[in-house]
Amino acid sequence: MLRSYRDFKPTSLLTAQLDKLTSDKNSVKIPISNNDKQQFNIHVTILSMGTARIKILENKSTRYELADVLDKEPTKLDITIDKSVKGSVTIQAVNLSSSNSHKVVIRADPLKIEFFNDDLTLVSVINGDQFIFDKDSQSFAFNVEFTDAIKLYGLHHHTVNLELPDTKANNMDPLRLRNSDLAYYEVGSPMAIGIITSGIFLHNAAEQWIDVSYDASSASVRFMVESAALDLFVFTGNTTKDVVRQFVEITGRAHMPQLWTLGYHQCRWSYYTQDDAKEVVAQMDVHDFPMDALWLDIDYTDGYRYFTWNPKNFSDPIEFQANLSSTNRKLVTILDPHIKIDENYPVYANAKGKYFVKWENGSCWPGVSSYLDFLNPDARDYYASWYSYKNFKNSTPTLSGVWNDMNEPSVFDKTTENTMPFEAVHYGNVKHRDIHNIYGFLQTKATHQGLMQRDNGTRRPFVLTRSHFAGSQRYAAMWTGDNTADWPYLRVSYSECMLSNLVGLVFCGADIGGFFNDPEVELVQRWYQAGIWLPFYRGHAQIDTKRREPYLYKDDVQNVIRNALRTRYQHVPVWYTLFYEHTRTGDPVIRPLFYDYPEIMDKDNHILLGSDILARPVMDKGAKSIDITFPGKKDVYWYRIDDGSNTIHRGSETKNFPVDITTSPYFYRGGSIIARKDTIRRSTTDTLNDPFTLHVNLDSANKAVGRLYVDDYTSFDYQNKNLYCYLSMTYLHETGGLLIDQIDGIATNISVNIDHVVINRKISTGDTYSRTEIRTLADGTPLSDFKIVHRLQEEKQVFLKL
Secondary structure, eight states: OOGSSSSOOOSSSOOEOOOOEETTEEEEEEEEEOTTOOEEEEEEEEEEEEEEEEEEEEEEEOOOOOSSSSSOOOOOOOEEEEOTTEHHHEEEEOOOOOOOOOOOEEEEETTEEEEEETTTEEHHHHHGOEEEEEETTTOEEEEEEEEEEEEEBBBSSSSSOOOOOOOOOOOOEEEEEOOOOOOOOTTTTOOOOTTTEEEEEEEEOOOOOEEEEEEEEEEEEEEEEEESSSEEEEEEEEEEHHHHHHHHHHHHOOOOOOGGGGGGEEOTTOOSHHHHEEEEHHHHHHHHHOOOOOEEGGGGGTTTTTTTTOOOSSOOOOOOHHHHHHOOOEEEEESSSEEEOOOOHHHTTTTTTTTTTTTOOOOEETTEEEEEETHHHHHHHHHHHHTTTTSSOOOOOEEEEEEEOOOTTTTTTTTTTTTTTTTTEEEEEEHHHHHHGGHHHHHHHHHHHHHHTTTOOOOOEEEEEESOOOTTTOOOOOESSOOOOSSSHHHHHHHHHHHHTTTTOOSSEBBTTOOOOOOHHHHHHHHHHHHHSBBBBBEOOOOOOOOOGGGSSSSHHHHHHHHHHHHHHTTHHHHHHHHHHHHHOOOOEOOOHHHOOTTOOOTTTTTEETTEEEEEOOOOOOOOOEEEEOOOOTOOEEEOOTTOOOEETTTTTEEEOOTTTTOEEEEETEEEEEEOOOOOOSSSGGTTTTOEEEEOOOOOSSSSEEEEEEESSSSHHHTTTOOOOOEEEEEETTTEEEEEEEEOBBBOOOOOEEEEEEEEESSSSSEEEEEEEEEOOEEEEBBGGOOOOHHHSSEEEEEEEO
């Protein structure tokens, strides 16, 4: 039915009955109707940060209204209502300011809803002549037009470029939002594998199809939705940053990750025995590859019974975890939502008749299985309880993370597109079709709860999920699913993860080398190089592929991979600081160029780590050269760091660079200070007491500033007790020194030591820069002896005379 809505034009238009408007101090309800005698109400509220919320529901609606997704119930602002213009009503916040002076205008006949930003520019329109509501099926459709828009972004987790394609003009199917277990998904497909000076969020978890179209003066989207409520948030920020922050304010921010999660993760389906798994770790050390976590897929379990161990192949899990811990590595295990039907299996037996979805069961890895009903809060509590050390027997704190896979949910039944049938019934008599797209979200919520309870809230949970929804960032990291060992999948991983960051899902990555099939050696090297600039960095492969752990390659290939891994580990302090800043602002950790430079909108293969590091890895087979576009005006410097050439490049230029297999260019922005840890170690845990190296990259005025965040890397004390140290660093050219301020935080028992400072300065003529390393202060004191935090506790500022 949904596809039939694509070109369907309703014959009976909606009209707003403004004379029957009712309101209270922060909401408006307006009856609307059409000639077919359908009766609806439109509900309008104005929220903080320039967001409007629109609900359209039938009288006495029985539609499911989504719960659990929003970070909290948004604060409604008091409103004013202006009826002075005939045939329309204007709704605006009472206390106008630059952050909430946006307004909504509802025009009566035919119904039209207009949204204006804080300079009262019309940014988006919902046209009432495009509405369809089917009372019997509960499906609906509507259009949103973005005035003066030339590009649209969003609809996360599709294998298309950052810019959404024109589905109508390109003869494409509409883009589909339906979380699914789609093996061998295609790059460029409209199928779901699991906007930007204004934006919208349809708070609805049913299946959706979305058409995108462009014309000379605007862009529009048509939503065609399976069921449930029309509950729409409209963001009217003036910039990409405004819209991203508005959306994240609604759906929430990721909490800080533990430090180890930002290192390299080694995974494969499957490491069959504990001896095999231990050997992988040992060989990574023998060949000097840093690594932070080993992952176990389904075969560690006893017959695919989750929360158990294979008694033969993992006969001593306590010893196995102790062995990992002794090397400062962590363990992550897979835990899927399907539960094997076995009366002797307590996870199943204790949930039977209480906590499963009402359905005749489906099939997955264990065979016939029941599926936990995570919509039921009691079922979530039950599932969370299994993560305890008591219930998940022989688990220890070394088992530091959980991998929730197959949680679309995946069902081995092609007649239902490999998922649960939409008529299955959940808690509260809710049909699966109404909540399909949040099934995985709800599992990760329960998993996160379980890890919090297991460790008494002392450690930040790490959960990786395949299926996700808006707000999943509060509970889990995500990856791009079961990709293929081919070049287009490497390229699209950047588009997917930059977009995921724009919609709040900041902890994103893709399987290095591709999950399916055997990658050619060149692709493996390029993927390791590119992957260091995505937040989640994991090598993973399917069971039928050839083994491809880094140490199995020839020496020259190992060198390329090793250098990539070391580059990643050097920059872990940058990643950690950016994750903290996300908790403060909601800003993405990685971002497309247009986030900071809106004039550059078409560079899916360039990436910014924060605002100070530009990377442009090689993503094409056999490339001998690549083009690199440098953002900013001509007075912006970009220092090339990766190749030792000491070249400098100016903003607004595009240059061609020769490359070989060792080349993966990245640059530091002039005016930045990059804090790194340059001592080579085998894990992030091994770096905890290492000093920082500051790379000071002077701009055209010989200035540079930077920030560094440090805490205990593990607990929620940064959040609950303000135990952290957040520093600003400013290079003062006039006095030849570094001024360090503590922005905020209580730095008790936190150490920040600097080993040396590297000053990069443009040479007055030509396009090169000088590199000066400083290891002692002007008075001869070694920098490494200078206790930054200790001095900051005595003084408001610390000045290092270099």
